[in-house]
Amino acid sequence: MISSFRDFTKSIVFKILMVALILSFAVFGMKDVFTAATSNDVIVAGSRKTAAADYKRSFDNYKADMEQRGGQPITYELAVKEGLHVRILEELADLDSVSAWLYKIGVRPSAKVVSDQIGKYSAFFDSVTGKFDKTKYQQTLAQQNLTETKFEQIIADDIANRQFVESAVAGLKPPRIYAAMQSAFRVESRDASFLVLTPDGVEQPGDPSDADLTKFYNDNKEKLRRPELRQFVLASFAPGDFAAKVVVDEAELKKLYEFRRDTLSTPETRAFVQITVPDQKEAQNVITGLNSGADPALLAKAHKGTLLTFENKPKTAVPDRKVADAAFALKEGETSGVIQGDLGLAVVRVSRITAGSVPGYEAVRPTLEVDYKTDKAKDLAYKASEAFEKERAAGADFVATAQKLGVKVIELPPMTAQGQMINGQSFAQFPQILKTAFEQPKGGETEVTELGNGEYYAIRVNDIIPSEVPTLDKVKPQLIQAWKAKTVMDRVVAKGDEAVARLRKGESLEAVAAAMKAKVEAKPGLQRQSAQQAVGPEIAGRVFSAKAGEVFQSRPAEAVVVVGKVTAIHNGDAAIVNQAAVMTAQGLTYGLFEDISTGTRKGARATLKTKTYPQTAVKALGLDPKEVAKAAEADQANAGKAAQ
Template sequence: MITLFREFTKSWVFKGLMVLLVASFAIFGLRDVFGKMGGDKVIEAGDRSVSANEFKAKFEQYKQGYSEQNQGQTLSNDEFVESGQHLQMLNELADQTAFAAWLDSIGVKPSAKMIVAEIAKIPAFFNSVTGRFDKDTYRMMLARNQMTEKQLEDEIADQIASQQYFTAAVAGFKAPRIYAASQAAMTLQNRDASIFVVNEKNITMPAAPTDADITAFYNSRLQQLQMPELRQASVVRFDPNDYLKSITIDEAAVRKMYDDRLKTLVTPETRSFVQVTTQSAGDANAISDAIKGGQTPEQAAKAHKGQVITYDQKPQTAVPDAKIAAAAFGLKTGEVSGAIQGELGYAVIRMGDIKTGATPSYESVHAKLAQDYVKEQAANRVNKDSNTFSDAIRAGKDFNATAKELGLTVVKLEPMTAQGQTNNPQANYSKFAPLVKAIYDLPSAGSASDVEELGEGQYFAVRLDAVKPAGAPPLEQIKGELAQYWMAEKVAGLVQAKADEALARLKKGESFAAVAASLNAPVKPLNGLNRAMVQQSGLPQALAGRIFGGEANENFSVPLNQVNIAVGHIDAIHQADAQQANAMSTAIRGQMTQSIQRDIALTTRNDARTVVKTQLYPNTAVVALGVTPPDPKTIKTEKKLK
């Protein structure tokens, strides 16, 4: 497949198709791609909307953030859509868009001056030398992030408007004292309880299951026993790193690389200078005389309607006007030029520091060139062997034999699902999506794939060794495991019945100690418990919840696990010390205030979505990411999500 594609891309047919494709985009535009989905909008909220292209750009930023938070792990767009994360981002973006639209409708909008001031504070836009906001750096960073100046300014405006609104909305608000007092009293309240544990020691163990029991159990669990299709395959990988050690460095070839790359290896001469531009020769001469007389370029420019441009260690190619560049690189340090006629006007230059260019010697760059040579040769070997292997497989040759002839290693993979999951925790192929797809694209056991790209210069080919169809495993194959599960279920039922019996006896009036003694279960006192200490004590959460959720003298039971059930009694409830509760309420009031303020913000955003009649088009979002919607029928009749 890879070989055929390489050959096809070199043909005149492919080039002609690309010309037609570009022309069709120019004539018809991209709107037709989304035509079946009612336009290219992903979100509509009042007078605002988010287009498919805008959503895609924001999604790429979302993916980058995900990768940074997960130690470089990357997921494909298909995987993001399958996990539903695109919907999470879609809803977050809808909240922002709807709230911004609502603020527009009530007239909350920052001034242009405030927007510019906020942008000027962003460190990413500062010049690394001057430490100040730099317009060129600003534009470069925006281009790198595929964002226009207007898009950033709109986002900053929305952030300022949102901050202004919420600052005003919660100004002076504090959580009521009773809220904090109630929380403190509940947290510091102490409780005494007693428990004993009912388990398999308190029951008569059931007899081993008969064949009829296991068969009935198997039939009743068929739905849960269903397993996905498993495929086992063998793989041959073409990795440049595997060839590195076998490559001998050809010094003549490395020397030729040096000669070929010499122009790119040279460090050009750089200069720092100030250029003052003007529209007439007379003004330029006056500016030149003023600077030579001791004025600064800024003073001279102001007096003669000039404009100052500063160059900090730039090569000649970085000066846009070729005539001015040639003149500048002919001056000496400290020298001030006369009037220079450029392509668009006149200029005067005051020369600053000059750093002479340098040409590295062959010896100084030999190690790097040799490393590049080895990598290039390894890549060539990968290309050669992968093409040879591909040709052999297409000619019907044996997968293993071909690999052996080329000195390649065949690795047998673990049986895997269509998602790359295996029963071996150390073997997870889900991160190798192209590999898994290639295995599941093969028609039957014994068939082999063509050479496919794995990424980072690596290629692979797979042979399907075996297919285990989806479905429940045969009864005889799992009979032993079923017997264990049957026994565990029976034991759990008997333990639960014994615990229920003990609880019923307590409710009828028997003493806690007497019931525990009849079961030979030791009573464990749990005295002086409070909610703060429970989190550090290791007490099971279910048990702690039951103790703090009941009333004094109440009996209860709660499972600790499948075969251990705690039967308990709440002995006493001791209210919090008033002085301690008062001190805590003062300390936590600020936290409760912030929590309520967050709830206000969340409620306001949700209400804004309703007020501006927010509509989401998830299928358009999916198509924008290059993923096929799960149900093709929904593309034609896409419903709006609110």
């Protein structure tokens, strides 16, 4: 789920869907262009600002759609971890910038055009008269926490954007020659032959002379240089190391159960119908009809009302607080009196009540015990870190103090600043610890530092081994092997250069191959789309960039030289080219449209100097930016431990 979620949010389909969704979710609210600026703004595009609450509303709408399509819930933490909040923020900033820019240059629909567009929404029509109902319009907007001004601004933005896009792409059609050329290019095939040269086909060198080896050593001194190394000891205060010391206190566990009782329980739900009515008279008629068993839908239609059906909903899911209070005070099968709700008069009839439930202590005890032990282990780790600091402040030894307190002490081998150890292992998964170690002098000791997720550490740098170039005698065996390998490869490359020169003078590939005791490989009918699989990307690129009869040299692997020649170029069949051109034209048109869209967005953002505030966006989702950063560091550290 997570990987598919991540891949989808990076696709071009995501960008297209974002625009459609944001517009389609307009009735759930975006922002008011006339709202005063606040410190809670997540987007500022010229004079237009998007507040945190409006950003969260748009984010929630998109998240809900993804959850519905994926069939699984997506937490805010997961969404932020995968960067969804930033991608939605940037998409909204693009749309805001374009809308603000259009408004600035005078592309604004008149009030009548906006009014006419609103008049087309069937949700605002009276189901009996078939006419636009101002009261219903206001009630529907209020249910979505929207003012008329906000909604009209959203509609105006939508109209302006559509008019601009339609004008920009009207008649957009690339010249037919573009599609024809691209299609002919794609269906072209080529014949090529190759001469493959490897170390097996050259004379193997003996050991180098002292002079040759000394020169090779001097030429490669910097490559041989060993970086600075540091050897340090790590005191690790990890909760996992203290878990075995935790003793479960049953009384405290029961207190934890009582504290979490509400979050563990399932709330009462009810199934009921709500019929909103225009006045008291119609309300009484609806009450009479419901009590006599009449169909709620027919009653709503007959008495100028609107029917809302709630199936197994908790009290918190009912938008109108007063209606919720009345509905959850009734018994099963009862009809309410006339309710003066926040959004008008209403009548409610309850058809089913599902009692809430609270799981017993024993049922949730295993889960509570895990959480209890985790929290207690973190407390023990923290207390150990405090005791460690206190004793060290009094002059106690670093290692002796850690051992006395039962803290894990890890003696690490010398390593580079990138975490590469001399024993071949890696410590790169802990960049924070590495950075700390390489900031200390020899003998330096750090204070206890938080690593994240309840874990702490302290280090002492025992030794610093300066960067140096090893002397020739220390690397002589390895240097001899490196000299031999380079000499062999130089001979293979020289043989390739010789082959290219002879072919360019007119010799055939077969004759050159025979003289060099190499094999010729023929590859007829190479296609652009499949050549990489047939001969590899490096050689395929050379084949399709060369002219007919042209000789080229390639090195697709470290110890291989390929000398090739394009022997023929075949144009595609005219019928196939024409067929491909028709399909290609659509892609070219879409490509031009994308270029126009991207250019417009970039230009609008540059003109208005649009700014986005990702940390404010994180706060808008109810998360702490600092905690999000810590969680990311903890994930990285845990991934490193898992790799070990």
